[in-house]
Amino acid sequence: MSRRATIRTEHDDADVLARALSPDNTDEMTTTVERDRSDATGDDDHAAAVVTRIDRETTSGLRATVDDYVVNLEVAIDIVEQGRPGQRDEPTDTGPVSDTDSDSEHDTTQ
Numbered sequence: 001m002s003r004r005a006t007i008r009t010e011h012d013d014a015d016v017l018a019r020a021l022s023p024d025n026t027d028e029m030t031t032t033v034e035r036d037r038s039d040a041t042g043d044d045d046h047a048a049a050v051v052t053r054i055d056r057e058t059t060s061g062l063r064a065t066v067d068d069y070v071v072n073l074e075v076a077i078d079i080v081e082q083g084r085p086g087q088r089d090e091p092t093d094t095g096p097v098s099d100t101d102s103d104s105e106h107d108t109t110q
Contacts, residue, residue, distance in 0.1 A: 009052075
């Protein structure tokens with residue numbers, strides 16, 4: 001007897017999220033993107049769902065795979081959301097900034 005789980009995650013960037021998750025899929029997992037019938041055109045302006053189906057022989061194996069997948073999903077969501085254009089108006093770290101000329105531009109040894 002096989003154990004199964006289906007995890008459905010609605011997200012504005014479902015295609016990107018599915019591509020980020022798929023390299024971690026095992027042979028027992030499939031990840032697809034499902035859209036509502038009203039969004040059959042594939043218009044990216046509508047939310048879609050990433051659907052991952054997991055099929056394992058044991059309950060403990062299913063639990064471990066689902067646990068790993070959820071951790072990967074959280075990381076992938078964070079990365080996809082950080083990569084959205086216009087998310088940050090200002091950089092978070094510009095490094096050291098100075099309005100004065102650096103010492104390397106002036107030769108003080110003559």
